[in-house]
Structures are given as structure tokens and as C-alpha cells.
Amino acid sequence: xxxxxxxxxxxxxxxxxxxxxxxxxxxxxxxxxxxxxxxxxxxxxxxxxxxxxxxxxxxxxxxxxxxxxxxxxxxxxxxxxxxxxxxxxxxxxxxxxxxxxxxxxxxxxxx
Amino acid sequence: xxxxxxxxxxxxxxxxxxxxxxxxxxxxxxxxxxxxxxxxxxxxxxxxxxxxxxxxxxxxxxxxxxxxxxxxxxxxxxxxxxxxxxxxxxxxxxxxxxxxxxxxxxxxxxxxxx
Numbered sequence: 001x002x003x004x005x006x007x008x009x010x011x012x013x014x015x016x017x018x019x020x021x022x023x024x025x026x027x028x029x030x031x032x033x034x035x036x037x038x039x040x041x042x043x044x045x046x047x048x049x050x051x052x053x054x055x056x057x058x059x060x061x062x063x064x065x066x067x068x069x070x071x072x073x074x075x076x077x078x079x080x081x082x083x084x085x086x087x088x089x090x091x092x093x094x095x096x097x098x099x100x101x102x103x104x105x106x107x108x109x110x111x
Numbered sequence: 112x113x114x115x116x117x118x119x120x121x122x123x124x125x126x127x128x129x130x131x132x133x134x135x136x137x138x139x140x141x142x143x144x145x146x147x148x149x150x151x152x153x154x155x156x157x158x159x160x161x162x163x164x165x166x167x168x169x170x171x172x173x174x175x176x177x178x179x180x181x182x183x184x185x186x187x188x189x190x191x192x193x194x195x196x197x198x199x200x201x202x203x204x205x206x207x208x209x210x211x212x213x214x215x216x217x218x219x220x221x222x223x224x225x
Contacts, residue, residue: 006153031211035214041218043203045215048213088153088154095167098144098159098167098169100156101155101156104154
């Protein structure tokens with residue numbers, strides 16, 4: 001099945017700095033879903049990207065799907081302490097019946 | 112409307128003991144999933160049920176069994192717990208028959224096997 005690789009594994013930023021996490025695959029992705037998990041919490045859905053080259057924005061968050069559908073990125077502009085958590089990307093398994101998650105990028109923000 | 116409810120929230124077992132993790136959703140969702148989360152490993156799929164009456168293995172099914180009791184409930188059973196099964200377990204559900212819609216997660220069960 002698909003395996004998505006996320007980089008970096010950890011990122012620490014100062015409040016107000018930008019942050020980007022990348023999700024890469026050696027094969028074509030069917031679609032990409034992004035989730036956020038706050039410390040001690042459960043994953044919460046952020047967005048789904050389906051089309052090649054798709055770009056979606058949610059306030060300070062910008063999500064992109066690569067033209068070749070082999071990578072995706074999440075960019076946060078001017079991070080805030082509320083952005084702390086682990087960000088996961090996920091794609092379908094080979095059968096297209098279940099989501100397989102990357103290992104996540106853990107973001108810490110200092111004020 | 113509680114969403115996805117998991118019980119218990121915490122559990123400590125001795126090696127060899129058995130237990131069942133319960134999951135119920137009140138959103139009339141078709142698909143349900145069990146994931147485990149370990150530090151640095153992300154979320155790994157244990158088993159899933161794409162629709163009532165069906166179950167399938169995920170990435171790490173060994174040592175687990177599941178039952179889709181009805182449309183609402185999907186339980187995960189550890190027959191003989193091992194320390195390697197110490198983890199946080201998340202149940203999730205989705206409206207779609209396949210994973211084409213967002214997943215809604217429960218709050219998790221923290222399991223320790225001594």
C-alpha cells in the first residue's frame with residue numbers, strides 16, 4: 001500500500017515564524033487528508049486535497065497538493081502557540097478502503 | 112450528540128490478560144477503524160470495518176481481534192495482552208463506505224501492559 005513520509009519529524013519555532021511540513025510518496029497519491037492532534041488529544045480533520053496542484057487555505061494555514069500528486073505540504077504563516085501539536089498527512093491503503101497515516105510532524109512554539 | 116465514544120479511557124493489564132476496548136458512534140457512520148499510536152510511529156491501522164458485517168486487517172493486526180457488533184459499535188479485543196501492546200488506541204468512524212470522507216476520532220484509550 002501507499003506509504004507517506006513526513007518531514008521534518010520535529011520542528012521548533014518562535015512565535016510569529018512560519019512553519020512548513022511536507023508529505024512525500026514514491027507513488028502517486030489518490031488524495032491527501034491532513035489532521036492535527038493537540039498534545040494529549042485526538043486527531044482532528046483539517047482538510048482533504050484531491051486534485052493535482054490543488055491549493056486550499058484556512059486562515060493562516062495553506063495546503064498544497066503537488067502537480068504529480070506525489071507530495072503535499074502544509075504551511076502555517078506567523079505561528080501562534082495554539083498551533084502546537086502534531087500534524088499528520090494520510091492517504092488511502094492500496095485497496096482504497098482505509099486511511100494510512102504518516103508518522104507526523106510535531107510542532108512546538110515558544111513565545 | 113457524543114460523536115465517537117471509547118471506553119475505558121485508561122487500563123492497566125498484566126501480561127496474558129484479556130480485555131475488550133469498546134467503541135460506539137452515534138453519527139450513523141458506515142466505516143469504523145481502530146488505530147494504535149506509539150511515540151514516533153504515528154497512527155497505525157489495526158483493523159477496520161468498511162460497512163456493517165465486514166472487517167478487514169490493517170497494518171498491524173497481529174494479537175488483536177475485532178467485532179462489528181452493529182452499525183454503531185466496533186470493539187477491539189486483546190486475547191492475551193503483551194507489553195508490546197502498550198499504546199494509545201483510537202477508534203474512528205467515517206460516513207463513507209470507503210475512506211473518502213474525513214475520520215472522526217474518539218478520545219482514545221491509554222493501555223499499559225505490565
